[in-house]
Amino acid sequence: MTDRLYVTYEYFGTGPQEVADFIRVEQSIEFPFDLAPTWIQNEVVGKIESITEIGEGLHQICISYLAGNTGGELPQLLNVLWGNVSLVPNVRLVDVVLPESITRSFKGPRFGIQGLRKHFGASERPLLTTALKPMGSSSETLAEMARTLALAGFDLIKDDHSLANQPWSKWRERVEMVSRAVNEANDVTGKQCAYAPSLNLPFDQLHEAARMAKSLGAGSLLVLPGITGFDSMRTLSEDDSIGLPIQAHPALLGSYVSSPKNGISHGILFGLLARLAGADITIFPNTGGRFSFTPEQCEEIREKAQRPLDEIKPIWVAPAGGMTLEKIPEMLKAYGKDCALLIGGALSRGDLASNASAMVRAVEA
Amino acid sequence: MTDRLYVTYEYFGTGPQEVADFIRVEQSIEFPFDLAPTWIQNEVVGKIESITEIGEGLHQICISYLAGNTGGELPQLLNVLWGNVSLVPNVRLVDVVLPESITRSFKGPRFGIQGLRKHFGASERPLLTTALKPMGSSSETLAEMARTLALAGFDLIKDDHSLANQPWSKWRERVEMVSRAVNEANDVTGKQCAYAPSLNLPFDQLHEAARMAKSLGAGSLLVLPGITGFDSMRTLSEDDSIGLPIQAHPALLGSYVSSPKNGISHGILFGLLARLAGADITIFPNTGGRFSFTPEQCEEIREKAQRPLDEIKPIWVAPAGGMTLEKIPEMLKAYGKDCALLIGGALSRGDLASNASAMVRAVEA
Numbered sequence: 001m002t003d004r005l006y007v008t009y010e011y012f013g014t015g016p017q018e019v020a021d022f023i024r025v026e027q028s029i030e031f032p033f034d035l036a037p038t039w040i041q042n043e044v045v046g047k048i049e050s051i052t053e054i055g056e057g058l059h060q061i062c063i064s065y066l067a068g069n070t071g072g073e074l075p076q077l078l079n080v081l082w083g084n085v086s087l088v089p090n091v092r093l094v095d096v097v098l099p100e101s102i103t104r105s106f107k108g109p110r111f112g113i114q115g116l117r118k119h120f121g122a123s124e125r126p127l128l129t130t131a132l133k134p135m136g137s138s139s140e141t142l143a144e145m146a147r148t149l150a151l152a153g154f155d156l157i158k159d160d161h162s163l164a165n166q167p168w169s170k171w172r173e174r175v176e177m178v179s180r181a182v183n184e185a186n187d188v189t190g191k192q193c194a195y196a197p198s199l200n201l202p203f204d205q206l207h208e209a210a211r212m213a214k215s216l217g218a219g220s221l222l223v224l225p226g227i228t229g230f231d232s233m234r235t236l237s238e239d240d241s242i243g244l245p246i247q248a249h250p251a252l253l254g255s256y257v258s259s260p261k262n263g264i265s266h267g268i269l270f271g272l273l274a275r276l277a278g279a280d281i282t283i284f285p286n287t288g289g290r291f292s293f294t295p296e297q298c299e300e301i302r303e304k305a306q307r308p309l310d311e312i313k314p315i316w317v318a319p320a321g322g323m324t325l326e327k328i329p330e331m332l333k334a335y336g337k338d339c340a341l342l343i344g345g346a347l348s349r350g351d352l353a354s355n356a357s358a359m360v361r362a363v364e365a
Numbered sequence: 366m367t368d369r370l371y372v373t374y375e376y377f378g379t380g381p382q383e384v385a386d387f388i389r390v391e392q393s394i395e396f397p398f399d400l401a402p403t404w405i406q407n408e409v410v411g412k413i414e415s416i417t418e419i420g421e422g423l424h425q426i427c428i429s430y431l432a433g434n435t436g437g438e439l440p441q442l443l444n445v446l447w448g449n450v451s452l453v454p455n456v457r458l459v460d461v462v463l464p465e466s467i468t469r470s471f472k473g474p475r476f477g478i479q480g481l482r483k484h485f486g487a488s489e490r491p492l493l494t495t496a497l498k499p500m501g502s503s504s505e506t507l508a509e510m511a512r513t514l515a516l517a518g519f520d521l522i523k524d525d526h527s528l529a530n531q532p533w534s535k536w537r538e539r540v541e542m543v544s545r546a547v548n549e550a551n552d553v554t555g556k557q558c559a560y561a562p563s564l565n566l567p568f569d570q571l572h573e574a575a576r577m578a579k580s581l582g583a584g585s586l587l588v589l590p591g592i593t594g595f596d597s598m599r600t601l602s603e604d605d606s607i608g609l610p611i612q613a614h615p616a617l618l619g620s621y622v623s624s625p626k627n628g629i630s631h632g633i634l635f636g637l638l639a640r641l642a643g644a645d646i647t648i649f650p651n652t653g654g655r656f657s658f659t660p661e662q663c664e665e666i667r668e669k670a671q672r673p674l675d676e677i678k679p680i681w682v683a684p685a686g687g688m689t690l691e692k693i694p695e696m697l698k699a700y701g702k703d704c705a706l707l708i709g710g711a712l713s714r715g716d717l718a719s720n721a722s723a724m725v726r727a728v729e730a
Contacts (some may be wrong), residue, residue: 021676027527029498029499029501030499030526030527031498031499031709031710032711035714036499037501040500043501044500044501044533068532071530071532072530073529074567075565075566075592076529076530076569078592079527079592080719082617084615084616084619085619086616086617087620087623087656088619088656088657089623120463133394133395133396134401135393135396135434136394136401136409144391160394161449162445163436164444165436165441166433168433186576190445201438202599203440203597203599203600207569212613224444227596228594229592229594229597231592231593234567235567235569250449251449251451252444252448252451254451255620255621255629258451258453258627258628259454259627262624263623263624290387290391291453292453299444312552321452322486344396345396345397346397348400349397
């Protein structure tokens with residue numbers, strides 16, 4: 001009866017009824033409606049729940065689908081939500097309400113907000129995170145950079161998302177050297193700074209690399225679901241032999257949000273889907289940085305990342321992209337304390353150690 | 366010296382020089398340019414090769430990157446081409462020229478055009494392909510449908526891309542029953558009709574499922590790179606213990622092409638990238654079907670899928686989406702004979718067996 005998911009699309013154009021009829025068939029049976037058996041027409045094809053005009057030539061179309069259409073699996077859930085309709089211009093996926101039968105199929109983030117507060121001994125404050133850059137640096141250089149940042153008191157230090165297996169710093173060597181430097185710094189500080197190597201690696205190496213990273217002393221993982229797939233992140237998150245906090249990076253996902261009349265809303269993509277797929281921290285470009293998200297789009301991400309969702313834990317937001325020390329008060333005002341402050345390149349302007357300490361002091365204050 | 370990849374973006378707006386400078390840094394070091402060591406500025410950061418005005422407020426920006434920036438791996442190649450710049454509005458990726466050092470890193474499609482001509486005994490003609498639908502049908506029903514289609518003489522019969530593990534037809538049961546029906550039909554016809562189960566499955570089951578499909582008698586695979594990742598397709602294609610022809614389905618990829626000022630060009634996405642990632646057949650919505658690709662966009666896909674690319678084989682194009690028997694002559698005129706004719710739901714209007722035979726006769730004529 002209520003075992004359905006409710007999916008809301010915005011449609012820009014004329015004939016919303018025809019478009020709604022198209023979507024409910026395309027996203028389920030993808031077959032001429034009149035040729036389908038009656039029970040399939042009634043049960044398996046999506047149902048139009050409402051069509052509401054919300055602006056000139058702009059309608060919200062809500063369609064519900066039987067939970068069974070997803071088979072309880074994330075790849076097919078993505079397909080039901082957006083598979084073929086992604087190919088239709090002027091339609092945007094803007095909201096998704098999942099039944100408990102679906103949320104129960106997912107473990108969701110392993111740590112979430114409370115889990116990482118405990119993990120990093122950060123009972124009240126935001127998390128302090130940064131990245132190792134630039135590409136071209138040797139593993140030794142990146143390891144010393146990581147040591148400095150860990151000594152300054154950062155919680156999380158990730159690889160720049162584009163560090164992979166470049167000739168200047170191979171993945172395994174980097175993970176080994178940086179993990180060691182960070183753990184040596186932890187011995188000094190008594191803190192739990194975690195290094196997150198980037199897992200933008202070949203499909204068939206992903207889980208093995210994650211386990212190796214853990215065995216080499218890495219304390220977290222950076223995953224790029226736009227490249228390796230949302231379900232790669234889910235399996236990395238759910239794998240008890242790994243069990244590390246996961247940060248999701250938005251690489252390649254921009255095309256889903258860069259056109260206002262197409263794609264997937266910021267909240268659904270970086271909030272709901274990242275969370276359902278097991279990210280403990282969702283990284284996205286903050287408003288006012290190098291990219292172009294609006295304050296409302298960022299708030300939508302925060303809301304979808306943190307609002308109640310059955311047993312699925314709320315997660316940290318990490319607004320990033322050209323952030324500076326000066327912007328910290330503004331970021332805390334916008335996002336509250338359940339925010340992972342991610343400042344990268346700006347820390348290297350001047351002396352890294354003093355900038356890093358200044359950031360830690362600013363947040364602790 | 367020439368070991369660089371050349372990437373062309375279209376930019377809609379003012380200040381193309383600033384945008385070009387932004388992209389070349391963002392897609393490489395993602396770090397303040399002035400703070401990077403000189404050799405990294407000179408070598409690792411992308412170089413602006415040209416900025417050309419091609420329309421009012423529209424520029425083509427060509428940037429080259431050192432091949433080493435990709436580490437010779439597909440996930441990082443995607444990241445170099447489109448990772449963070451995907452988040453910048455009004456920029457579109459329109460061309461990619463790869464050096465041999467990169468194309469050599471990929472095996473490309475296992476069969477390609479000539480391989481499948483030999484495989485299916487189709488020395489001159491287009492391939493005949495179709496899909497099992499609608500969702501909600503039992504495995505028995507789908508198997509009988511497949512038997513009819515195989516007896517009629519189809520080369521390839523794929524799962525509808527949205528068939529996964531729904532309650533009405535579980536994946537393993539379906540693969541077993543449909544494979545058996547198709548192989549029994551092959552015993553009658555003496556042909557090599559291949560069933561392609563959809564591999565839109567959980568990340569950690571993909572390779573095992575592909576091997577199981579093969580052992581159950583499936584002769585091909587349907588992969589959804591927009592959901593499971595382009596590199597999942599590459600590894601499935603390169604895995605010698607699988608060794609089956611691969612069809613790539615465009616689910617979820619539409620958001621990369623649906624906005625004219627954002628995303629990735631049709632040719633790069635469905636032509637070059639699908640091919641590099643090992644698809645033998647690239648499925649996309651034909652012009653004039655249920656979707657909205659233009660004839661020029663479809664031709665661009667064909668061109669990128671089939672033009673010479675070092676040792677990487679050319680592949681079949683499968684223009685689909687609401688295609689009918691009547692459109693076959695037009696499709697052959699547009700795409701030539703290296704085309705996999707994919708007709709789905711329309712075959713079920715009236716008698717499936719007669720429609721299927723009519724299609725086979727039409728193509729053989």
